[in-house]
Amino acid sequence: MYSTGKLRKVAVLGAAGGIGQPLSLLLKSDAKSRISDLALYDIANMGMAADLAHIPTASRVKGFSGEGELPHALDKADVVIIPAGVPRKPGMTRDDLFNINASIVRNLVAACAKYCPSAHVLIISNPVNSTVPIAYETMKSLGVAQPNVFGVTTLDIIRARTFIAEMKGLNPTDVTVKVVGGHSGPTIVPILSTASVKFTEEESKSLVQRIQYGGDEVVKAKAGAGSATLSMAFAAKEFYDSFVAVIDGVSSVNPVAFVKTDAFETGYFASEVKLGPNGSVKSILPENLSPYEKELLKTALADLAKDIRKGEEFARSHAH
Template identity: 55%
Template sequence: MVKATVLGASGGIGQPLSLLLKLNESITELALYDIVNSPGVAADLSHINTPARVTGYLPADDGLKCALTNAHLVVIPAGVPRKPGMTRDDLFKINAGIVRDLATGIAQYAPNAYILIISNPVNSTVPIVVEVLKKHCVFNPKKIFGVTTLDVVRASTFSSEIIGSDPRDVRVPVVGGHSGVTIVPLLSQISPQKGFSEEQIEKLTHRIQYGGDEVVKAKDGAGSATLSMAQAGARFATSILDATVKGKPGIIEPSYVCLDADKEHCAHLKDAVGGLEYFSYNVELGPDGIHKIHGLGEVSPYERKLLESAIPELKQNIEKGVSFIHSKL
């Protein structure tokens, strides 16, 4: 039995994400939680002829407890979406409290689950979840993931438009964080190898870093990147399930993680990024979650400059998340 729980299942990301998880045959139970509409979303999805049994919960009647109990995987897309002119810093003021309260529920009712955090700003919400779990003495760094997969998806898509190839065949490592200048696409490591001009690299990098703005502008106040984020979240969830349930080896996905998850390499990994505790590296998944965190590899001088810009921003984002919890204790 494999139970997956979506916290924030009625929202713009939550609904399509829940649909995609319903189609995943590794999942036998899908629990949906939100402050509104989750029983309706569950009823709708329950008509799809795949094995997963779907249930929907609201805050009343211990809904969060019921949704989380015995969960193998918890995905958190909860929170408000970004609107035109809104920064991820603006989002923090609203979403930090939401994520803190959900993390408290996880600590109480699903302390052994794999936790996938989509709620923005990811650079800060991941440290929030970690600090809550530490407070409850259930912190396992191998099981906590900030989902940065959308940056990887965009990098493949945008690069393939220039190359003229199938985007599914293009792989670009994206490291750093999950907002603006903290997103560092390593185009020098693109697979299959492709030589871009300096101008192409600069334009591609900017588009990957600020691709979310394209969607916010195009939706004209009606939302942010929800469908693409749902697909990216489902892709990462599938990778986690393939590694932890099916035991598939060699699965590598970029993710924003606590570097203490890899005790053997954490000192080197931290040194390479100015001592940061959190960073999005290529992560090799295993039956217990994080098996190994891979380093940066060879980066170009241009990418080194991008990292130099990303690191101080990430440091502030991380401190903001940690301070939010400790100031509320």
């Protein structure tokens, strides 16, 4: 069932958390994921690895608990997925989140730079607009010439597809739409003109608002018990699948990711990315934007610049 050369070791850092557990389940249970080894790491007890290991698919699962076992989790990893950190709770600003998660991400990617420098590192930990620059700059400062760092913003796309389908009475699996920019509030730019259905001005504004702040719906619905975890795990698995399909040469559909790019003066941006040899990444810019979308993009870039600068400054001031 598996072709040689395409099996890989995947490490999930923060595997015991609200996103880490369902994501690990999705990765282990899908025989098509082409994973030979699934390394599950957290500072907590990783007994869940034994639980997952009983699922009859070919990938071997091993749990790693505590900082002392992090090097073993990362050894020979091809892909590292990082959902580690604290979730957003009601009343919590993205600054509050930043103060906690920035250090967690920096320490984990520093270990990646040491033990699997050529791995593809997929960042889920929020705020992505700042944690991706932290990851990239930290790995660069530790001697990784071309850090393969990708921010996972797929959740914005799956929300857009779901909300459009609800509004128009469609099956969400039939809906496609591009969402670019960043991964928080006004930095999220839904390109509704790329959807196969048309919207009135009122519908567009209502959809954009809901897509940009869909995370708040979940935080509110969970009444203080956390943020989007299950939909985020689904989004991360969808990104992983599309990402490795391109790397393996079995798909030419460009995934969307928040990456380091020269295409915008902000230095980072989420859009379709063309993956080249040796980990090179080229952002494909959105074309033919409507006047409304151009305004959204302008607002997004101003906010993004602040988030990115904050991440870069943190990385510089906490260089190893």
